[in-house]
Amino acid sequence: QEAAKLPAKFETGVKVALVRQLASGDFFQQWLLGAQEQAKALNVDLRISDARNNNDQQATDLQRAIDQKPDAIIVDHGLAATVSPLIDKAVEAGIPVVAFDVETENPEVISIQQSDEDAGKRIGEELVKGIGGSGDVGYVYVAGFAPLDRRNRGWDEVKQANAGVKQVAKFGKVSDSTANDTQEQANAVITANPDLKAVLAPYDEFAKGVVNALEQANKTDVKVYGADISTPDIGVMTKEGSPWVATIATDPANVGRVAVRAAALKVNGDAIDREVLIPPSIITQDFLKENSIKTLEDLRAKLPDLNTQDTATADWIPKS
Ligand code: SR1
Structure with missing residues (x-):
């Protein structure tokens, strides 16, 4: 055409x-x-x-x-x-x-x-399901960034609806090296909270920092729920024994x-x-593994709806 x-x-x-x-x-x-x-x-x-x-x-x-x-x-x-x-x-x-x-x-x-508020709610609900409805949870959040504030409202809703979920720590840093800075803070949180069941880290740089800290502490039984997706993120999620079990992403x-x-x-x-x-879509570690998805290209082929080519367009705009 x-x-x-x-x-x-x-x-x-x-x-x-x-x-x-x-x-x-x-x-x-x-x-x-x-x-x-x-x-x-x-x-x-x-x-x-x-x-x-x-x-x-x-x-x-x-x-x-x-x-x-x-x-x-x-x-x-x-x-x-x-x-x-x-x-x-x-x-x-x-x-x-x-x-x-x-x-x-x-x-x-x-x-x-x-759709960040909804995204925060959906990944929060996935976490609650993953920990069987109750337990100690860490949360990575920095106020002032619109998507994080909106996701936070969704997570607040989930906490209100699930009294058994105990948020025992809130931490995180956004910087030019967010993953490293968040990892440093996560080290302390992991040590201080031995009963942690999961961490909600709704930004992929946060999630990568938490995953690194959990691996270093030998605590990969603590589940990580993130946001965003990329080829390197897929690598981290599908690595043998990865604690990053689900993400919500466009x-x-x-x-x-x-x-x-x-x-x-x-x-x-x-x-x-x-x-x-x-x-956004919920993308689980199981889904990535079952479908042998290794790259963002593979993921796009499996989930064509990730390309919202009818959003904000007109006849004169070339399709991508
Ligand atoms: C610091 S804000 C980071 C977020 O911005 C975008 O909305 C991405 O989804 C990322 O999680």
């Missing part, structure tokens, strides 16, 4: 600023690959900044993007207090804004997320493509819902 012609402004080239709070780790790398692939198909010049979790830097990057008057801005993560006022400023300047994993109330902004590259398509629709003046929710 012949690809539909791009609208005239895309034929000459559209500039989109991608302002990132974080870029290290599997999720963010895969997300960017998807965004770049979709941008190329749309003749979009994607101008990327990475604040490396420095919020002042992200504010500077976002202000710079506004000053350069791109055709659209995608804000990828960011503390509400840092990015919200600047998002409002961009909208006032007439620049379409797409926000991924950002808390914003601006009605003009397209807000994308991975395809990060698909989410990156959706963000760029949403920006393209706004640039073209096409209609798009203000809230775009990408549904």
